[in-house]
Amino acid sequence: MAEQNVPYKIYLNEKDIPKQWYNLRADMKNKPAPLLNPGTLQPLKAEELAPIFCEELIQQELDNDTAFVDIPAEIQEYYKTYRPSPTIRAYHLEKALGTPAKIYYKFEGNNTSGSHKLNSALAQAYYAKKQGLKGVTTETGAGQWGTALSMACAYFGLDCKVFMVKVSYEQKPFRREVMRVYGADVTPSPSMSTAIGRKILADHPGTTGSLGCAISEAVEVATSNEGYRYVLGSVLNQVLLHQSVIGLEAKAALDQYGITPDIIIGCAGGGSNLGGLIAPFMGEKLRGEKDYRIIAVEPASCPSFTRGKFAYDFCDTGMICPLAKMYTLGSSFIPSANHAGGLRFHGMSTILSQLYHDGYMEAVAVEQTAVFQAAEQFARTEGILPAPESSHAIRAAIDEALKCKETGEEKTILFGLTGTGYFDMVAYENFHDGKMSDYIPTDADLQKGFDGIPKFPGNEF
Numbered sequence: 374m375a376e377q378n379v380p381y382k383i384y385l386n387e388k389d390i391p392k393q394w395y396n397l398r399a400d401m402k403n404k405p406a407p408l409l410n411p412g413t414l415q416p417l418k419a420e421e422l423a424p425i426f427c428e429e430l431i432q433q434e435l436d437n438d439t440a441f442v443d444i445p446a447e448i449q450e451y452y453k454t455y456r457p458s459p460t461i462r463a464y465h466l467e468k469a470l471g472t473p474a475k476i477y478y479k480f481e482g483n484n485t486s487g488s489h490k491l492n493s494a495l496a497q498a499y500y501a502k503k504q505g506l507k508g509v510t511t512e513t514g515a516g517q518w519g520t521a522l523s524m525a526c527a528y529f530g531l532d533c534k535v536f537m538v539k540v541s542y543e544q545k546p547f548r549r550e551v552m553r554v555y556g557a558d559v560t561p562s563p564s565m566s567t568a569i570g571r572k573i574l575a576d577h578p579g580t581t582g583s584l585g586c587a588i589s590e591a592v593e594v595a596t597s598n599e600g601y602r603y604v605l606g607s608v609l610n611q612v613l614l615h616q617s618v619i620g621l622e623a624k625a626a627l628d629q630y631g632i633t634p635d636i637i638i639g640c641a642g643g644g645s646n647l648g649g650l651i652a653p654f655m656g657e658k659l660r661g662e663k664d665y666r667i668i669a670v671e672p673a674s675c676p677s678f679t680r681g682k683f684a685y686d687f688c689d690t691g692m693i694c695p696l697a698k699m700y701t702l703g704s705s706f707i708p709s710a711n712h713a714g715g716l717r718f719h720g721m722s723t724i725l726s727q728l729y730h731d732g733y734m735e736a737v738a739v740e741q742t743a744v745f746q747a748a749e750q751f752a753r754t755e756g757i758l759p760a761p762e763s764s765h766a767i768r769a770a771i772d773e774a775l776k777c778k779e780t781g782e783e784k785t786i787l788f789g790l791t792g793t794g795y796f797d798m799v800a801y802e803n804f805h806d807g808k809m810s811d812y813i814p815t816d817a818d819l820q821k822g823f824d825g826i827p828k829f830p831g832n833e834f
């Protein structure tokens with residue numbers, strides 16, 4: 374069989390880095406619902422988004438029809454420093470599991486930011502620079518997005534202001550310093566430096582913060598400072614568009630060896646890596662050319678897909694951002710201090726939400742300690758120290774491979790290994806010391822979040 378000759382790492386050539394991003398929306402029959410203006414409840418027009426986002430990114434955000442978008446040459450130049458990323462056959466893990474399944478992973482941790490987020494950070498910084506802006510503001514949870522954006526802003530010569538969720542700021546001081554190496558200004562959120570931060574601190578003294586709070590602060594600073602716009606590392610349609618390089622490369626690598634995955638797995642925080650990884654495969658599925666099982670993996674502590682509501686909701690705690698129709702736990706939902714900081718967002722990409730709602734993909738929720746067990750099994754066999762976020766996908770991939778062991782099926786599994794875990798050693802330490810808890814929110818906990826979802830005609834859930 375051809376697969377016998379598959380090398381451990383499948384590398385593409387530099388010339389095979391995608392020249393265009395693929396916009397999955399072009400092939401969706403049911404398009405993701407438009408963003409709404411929270412005041413008028415009407416679909417947002419480009420002019421209304423212009424004070425918050427960069428012009429060209431707004432066009433990408435609203436474009437449901439163009440299937441392929443050229444990647445500007447300046448972005449391609451930087452992509453060359455760390456792309457193409459390898460697609461790796463997990464031979465050692467397969468052997469340890471004793472599974473007949475064939476496991477592949479697309480590894481996005483081979484850049485200093487340590488995750489896939491640089492793929493979109495570069496695009497967003499480039500368009501901000503092209504528009505002649507002074508700088509950008511953003512939030513960061515675990516710190517990977519802030520780091521990626523800092524790198525991109527340093528490269529394109531932009532000022533970068535990062536609001537970092539307080540629990541991560543405290544747990545990951547070295548992350549903060551990496552951002553400062555690249556010239557970013559980093560503030561723990563909620564902070565006293567914005568009106569919304571002061572209000573959140575007054576209402577919830579001692580809060581460890583959430584992505585939703587940090588987004589509100591970053592948006593406030595962008596809209597109240599001349600020459601600044603806000604950029605976001607996940608959730609948005611434009612981010613999934615940029616992340617399609619992951620899937621396009623993975624598919625090209627597998628195609629070289631005639632490999633077709635049966636199951637494609639990715640962790641889901643706001644949905645950007647998963648949306649990017651599955652993009653070309655989902656395109657085939659939507660066009661009725663091929664079928665794949667696609668699985669989103671989320672933490673049981675922040676279960677947007679598996680226990681959330683499909684409804685219009687705010688993207689931020691301060692309720693100043695547009696309304697997005699998505700699987701949501703409510704914008705006031707603050708998850709327990711889950712160690713996978715990048716998976717703590719209460720909502721989900723509107724694209725993936727629509728696809729999930731229409732039955733094109735599945736979702737599973739996994740518990741933290743089981744995730745770290747999988748992370749260590751992976752590290753000890755494959756060598757790479759995985760990020761806790763990525764390890765959610767590893768958990769699900771191992772579980773699928775173990776099912777194959779029972780049934781004897783030789784399925785081919787592809788999963789996204791989104792990043793490395795060097796800055797997550799406090800989480801690994803808690804795991805080793807038996808201090809990690811598997812807190813799963815009760816229905817009553819979730820109800821509090823659902824109660825905050827805006828109610829208006831057409832938004833029944």
Ligand SMILES: *Cc1c(COP(=O)(O)O)cnc(C)c1O
Pocket residue numbers: 487488489490515517518606607608640641642643644645646647715716760762763791792793
């Ligand atoms: C941010 C992050 C995620 C989750 O974000 P998505 O937008 O859902 O991809 C996953 N893994 C890593 C390493 C991250 O940094």
